[in-house]
Amino acid sequence: MLHNVSDQTTDRFSVTDEKAHDSTEFDTGPWLKxxxxxxxxxxxxxxxxxxxxxxxxxxxxxxxxxxxPEITGELRE
Known part of the structure; x- marks a missing residue:
């Protein structure tokens, strides 16, 4: 399930069978921006x-x- 906490809505919902890991349902793309x-x-x-x-x-x-992990950068000063 992909839950939008800002809107309190479910953006995506899917169910997999017991043999498939549900991470296969996670698609990457421009929507992640x-x-x-x-x-x-x-x-x-x-x-x-x-x-x-x-x-x-x-x-x-x-x-x-x-x-x-190797820390390669920081987002804060």
Whole structure:
């Protein structure tokens, strides 16, 4: 489910079968511009994060225990 917290509306809703991970329903594209996407650990995917960034969107995600991130920049001073 993609929930718009500003409007308190559901933008997208889909159901997958038990064999397909529901993250396959997340499409990236221009609609991500200036939007903040919140992910649980089950959706941790470097390529997905890169696509969100390429579309000028933002994301917040839990880090998996084996992740060793490299900070490449800051948005605040």
């Amino acid at each position: 200036d939007r903040l996407i919140l992910f649980d650990q089950a959706y941790f995917n470097y390529r997905r994060f890169a696509l969100i960034d390429e579309n000028d969107g933002y994301f917040v995600s839990w880090l998996k225990l084996n992740v060793n």
